[in-house]
Amino acid sequence: MEITALDIVNKAIELGFDKCGIIPVQMMRDYEVRLEERMEHFPQTKDKYESFRSFAHLQNDYSLAKAIVVVSFWYGKYYIPNNLQNYVAKYYLTDGRRNPNSEGYQTSTRFEKYLMDCGFQTATDRDFGITALRWAGMKAGIGIIRKNNFFYTEKGSYQYLEAFLIDQPLQYIPLPSTAPTAPSSTMVRRSAVKHWTTTLMCLALTPITSPSTDRCKSA
Template sequence: MILNASDIVNKAIEFGFDKCGIIPVGMMSEYEVRLEERIEHFPQTQEKYEAFKSFSHLQEDYPWAKSIVICSFWYGRYHIPDELQGRIAKYYLTDGRRNTESKGYQTSVAFEKYLTDCNLQVATDRDFGITALRWAAMKAGIGVIRKNNFFYTEKGSYQYLEAFLIDVPLQYIAESHIKPCAEKCNLCMKACPTGSLEAPYMMCRNTCVSCLTTWDGWDLRAEPLQNRFGKWIYGCDSCQDACPHNKSAWKGEENFPGLNEWGNFFSYSEIVLSDYSWLESVIQPKLWYIPHGKEWRYKTNALNAMLNNYKPNYLPIIKEACNDEYAEVRDMAKWVLEKIQKKNDNSAK
């Protein structure tokens, strides 16, 4: 079978991806330069970014790899329950990477099988990406990276990307007609609650709410930015939601499997009082950056949001959390109570 690049691209779209392009692996080399710039600007993040350098030299880990097939899947199609809006990043709510019932997962698996059935050697990393996904997608012409660092197609930034390495040399640079960011626009930077998006294309991973509510920030009592998380308890969409190129980008016309069932029952209070078996069986498989065994983290994040958005009816819930079975939750709840007490004392003066 003689396979050409457009056969692969058309098949990706037929399976459910929105856009697709193909680049030679060598086109990733420039990514390292951008990474160095980021490290130079934020030396405190060096350790985190160092690991990404291998994305520029894919043939060291995959000597057989010749090309990267890069595809985008549009998740702006899904309905987000009101309780979750502005509290959990939409990407994580509609995350198809591990959800076998989701269209995104099924599209990815079917496409990988198609590539393999074409007798290609294939490698992918469905969880985190086998290369720098946004950079590869930009090089493949399927969209642009904007000043907020997110990747946009004509449908806005609510897309996730997947890359597949293949062992044949192919190239397909897609066409897109996307306007760049306006020179003077800085709405995303202004919307960033912690100042993490410090300058165009310059986001500090150490201070981004998305990182501080998932990978980092395990003891929020010691996190100096905890009072700037606003309503977020897992991820953050502020710099995407503020962007004019995302105006009307979210359509919300389809249901994501299982999301409505738990989404309307996921208020801060319900999280803090929830049963650990429910967090383990229902929530952790969806919001999986918090690893199994550390489900108490959903509760400490929710307690932090209660403090930041305090209402008197939270008080009995926070007090009850002082008796939680996990010390991390008990300690956080006691600390939140102290903070509330201090605030009350100050306003009584």
């Protein structure tokens, strides 16, 4: 059974993610350039950021890595009781990375199972993130990074991101229907807005053949 990048994107949305894009791992290389710029401007951060270089060279740690599937989960849909407002950040109250009973956690594990059932080798880091998630999300066309360094989609900044490495060179960069209007941050600069507004939908829908025609089933 042939699985395309669009099949993966549609499944991610069906399972509960808000947005999904897929990029080749090589598209993370310029993250290192921006990282070096940040360390040059703020030398005191070098010890902290030096280890982040690995995010730009994923194949060094994950030989299987050919592409990155980036997904966003919109937690702005949840109502926070008034007695918790201004005391605990909404992100921490709704973060589904660790609570197996949460909607976000179950969406993530179902999607990971779907990828494996389709015959992909996969890798992810649900706690910390397997790469620089906001940069990957911007490259994948699902949002931009604004001046406050938050990641925004058409629905705003109440999004948390996940990334899954896969062993096939697929690519899907959607063209959003509405671009956020604020300029990008210093680290991202104008390239983020340019990337957001000029990216062509579905640059490549390279099909693959699943090892077994009956393995690609819904989780």
